[in-house]
Amino acid sequence: LVKGYYPYTGILGHEFVGEVVEAQDASWIGRRVVGEINVVCHRCEQCRNGRPTHCENRTVLGIVRRDGTFAEYTQLPLTNLHRVPDSLPDELAVFTEPLAAALEIQQQIQIKPADRVLVVGAGRLGQLIAQTLALTGCDLRVVARHVRQQELVRARGLKVLSEEEIQPWRWDVVVEATGSPDGFSLARQAVRPRGTLVMKSTYQGEMSVNFSSIVVDEINIVGSRCGPFEPALRLMESRQVDPTVLISDEFKLDEALKAFERAAQPGVLKVLVEI
Amino acid sequence: LVKGYYPYTGILGHEFVGEVVEAQDASWIGRRVVGEINVVCHRCEQCRNGRPTHCENRTVLGIVRRDGTFAEYTQLPLTNLHRVPDSLPDELAVFTEPLAAALEIQQQIQIKPADRVLVVGAGRLGQLIAQTLALTGCDLRVVARHVRQQELVRARGLKVLSEEEIQPWRWDVVVEATGSPDGFSLARQAVRPRGTLVMKSTYQGEMSVNFSSIVVDEINIVGSRCGPFEPALRLMESRQVDPTVLISDEFKLDEALKAFERAAQPGVLKVLVEI
Numbered sequence: 001l002v003k004g005y006y007p008y009t010g011i012l013g014h015e016f017v018g019e020v021v022e023a024q025d026a027s028w029i030g031r032r033v034v035g036e037i038n039v040v041c042h043r044c045e046q047c048r049n050g051r052p053t054h055c056e057n058r059t060v061l062g063i064v065r066r067d068g069t070f071a072e073y074t075q076l077p078l079t080n081l082h083r084v085p086d087s088l089p090d091e092l093a094v095f096t097e098p099l100a101a102a103l104e105i106q107q108q109i110q111i112k113p114a115d116r117v118l119v120v121g122a123g124r125l126g127q128l129i130a131q132t133l134a135l136t137g138c139d140l141r142v143v144a145r146h147v148r149q150q151e152l153v154r155a156r157g158l159k160v161l162s163e164e165e166i167q168p169w170r171w172d173v174v175v176e177a178t179g180s181p182d183g184f185s186l187a188r189q190a191v192r193p194r195g196t197l198v199m200k201s202t203y204q205g206e207m208s209v210n211f212s213s214i215v216v217d218e219i220n221i222v223g224s225r226c227g228p229f230e231p232a233l234r235l236m237e238s239r240q241v242d243p244t245v246l247i248s249d250e251f252k253l254d255e256a257l258k259a260f261e262r263a264a265q266p267g268v269l270k271v272l273v274e275i
Numbered sequence: 276l277v278k279g280y281y282p283y284t285g286i287l288g289h290e291f292v293g294e295v296v297e298a299q300d301a302s303w304i305g306r307r308v309v310g311e312i313n314v315v316c317h318r319c320e321q322c323r324n325g326r327p328t329h330c331e332n333r334t335v336l337g338i339v340r341r342d343g344t345f346a347e348y349t350q351l352p353l354t355n356l357h358r359v360p361d362s363l364p365d366e367l368a369v370f371t372e373p374l375a376a377a378l379e380i381q382q383q384i385q386i387k388p389a390d391r392v393l394v395v396g397a398g399r400l401g402q403l404i405a406q407t408l409a410l411t412g413c414d415l416r417v418v419a420r421h422v423r424q425q426e427l428v429r430a431r432g433l434k435v436l437s438e439e440e441i442q443p444w445r446w447d448v449v450v451e452a453t454g455s456p457d458g459f460s461l462a463r464q465a466v467r468p469r470g471t472l473v474m475k476s477t478y479q480g481e482m483s484v485n486f487s488s489i490v491v492d493e494i495n496i497v498g499s500r501c502g503p504f505e506p507a508l509r510l511m512e513s514r515q516v517d518p519t520v521l522i523s524d525e526f527k528l529d530e531a532l533k534a535f536e537r538a539a540q541p542g543v544l545k546v547l548v549e550i
Contacts, residue, residue, distance in 0.1 A: 054468035193329035202487035212477035214498040221496040223489040
């Protein structure tokens with residue numbers, strides 16, 4: 001967003017944990033909360049058919065026509081909020097949104113324990129996806145380019161695969177989490193006939209793809225973004241996933257520009273900003 | 276294939292009905308048969324995992340390293356053959372292969388009776404797809420460009436939609452059966468968030484696609500080709516589908532070049548060649 005690939009202007013920030021200081025329903029005041037980022041109309045065809053994250057009139061926190069959370073205060077409808085269990089420190093709770101996005105994969109497709117699953121890309125989202133997919137017992141490999149990423153994968157007891165080691169045409173499910181055409185190409189080659197390619201990142205501009213081979217191999221491509229918050233909170237409460245390993249640094253809000261610089265450095269995954 | 280988009284040289288033809296004149300198991304001799312076009316190894320990973328049409332060592336009748344059926348005689352393993360019921364005339368049985376390809380859609384995804392389904396393209400395969408999808412009771416529309424195609428759709432009691440009438444972001448399932456980037460673009464715009472886009476035709480070269488929007492809308496893209504023969508035979512035996520309406524002309528084998536010319540004329544759908 002900072003680089004301008006999407007025409008948003010306003011306050012950035014959509015992953016947060018905060019405290020309610022004002023609300024029509026006073027019982028919320030003082031509660032520690034996380035919040036879903038899509039603010040929806042409840043009336044359009046998507047909302048009425050159980051797809052509120054696809055609301056045709058939505059604003060999105062820090063992304064589409066709605067100021068985000070790098071600020072002293074932010075606003076969301078109460079229906080967007082989820083209470084954070086007391087046992088969950090802020091450093092965990094702040095990961096609810098991206099962890100929910102990782103879990104969206106399993107809202108969309110079934111990962112079977114015997115599946116061979118490849119995650120291409122081990123950045124912020126790739127790491128969370130690897131942690132959640134590992135819980136299925138599936139035969140999981142993670143393609144991690146950078147040493148720090150590889151270390152994090154291995155520290156969870158998971159297996160790293162180099163790009164050269166990827167066997168083509170072999171993986172039941174491949175998750176593309178790099179956001180680059182190279183990553184897509186790797187993922188496409190890895191997936192087996194009738195396998196599923198989950199696309200978890202967005203791409204700048206258009207991408208040139210051989211669709212004939214996708215038809216011939218009967219590949220299933222699934223676009224995937226925002227996911228369910230409550231399961232994310234549950235998995236952190238039970239400590240079955242631990243996103244805090246991604247935290248590289250923390251800054252106060254008045255040093256937020258430094259936080260952005262730090263976040264842009266190679267090998268840095270998550271940087272927290274505290275108000 | 277005649278235009279050379281795929282590097283095949285050899286005898287063309289992969290949709291046929293014929294009589295067995297020679298076989299190791301003599302009980303097949305004299306039988307009227309249709310045949311699956313993929314000749315497979317039964318040993319590779321795909322075959323062993325129940326995906327023989329994706330055999331890594333396959334030859335394909337009239338398409339990949341195997342002479343096809345525009346000939347007095349052709350050869351296939353007995354395991355590829357299906358007996359044609361006596362009640363099924365040759366003019367129906369010859370459609371088993373493309374009708375099976377149409378049915379592959381329902382092998383891959385569930386079409387619900389209340390689904391809104393759009394078929395983009397009403398050529399040979401689009402017509403068969405429309406006939407089979409209509410059997411589900413779904414709310415079906417067919418985008419047919421040419422008058423003859425529109426007539427055929429309406430003659431089945433089905434509804435035609437013009438390109439201008441397609442509501443964007445509305446259809447639960449959209450089947451792309453044009454094989455053109457324009458058709459893909461139409462289909463992509465029509466499918467609703469979290470809807471399914473079935474790709475039923477191949478494309479020349481690469482196609483440029485906005486994958487970010489596919490991620491944001493969480494679209495499911497499913498490549499689809501060869502399908503099950505027995506259901507195709509059953510649906511024709513019970514006359515629940517009638518592919519014979521597609522037949523524009525018939526030629527003898529020694530006039531096969533004329534048959535190709537005729538098949539290339541606008542509005543002509545199927546041309547049969549009789550040995």
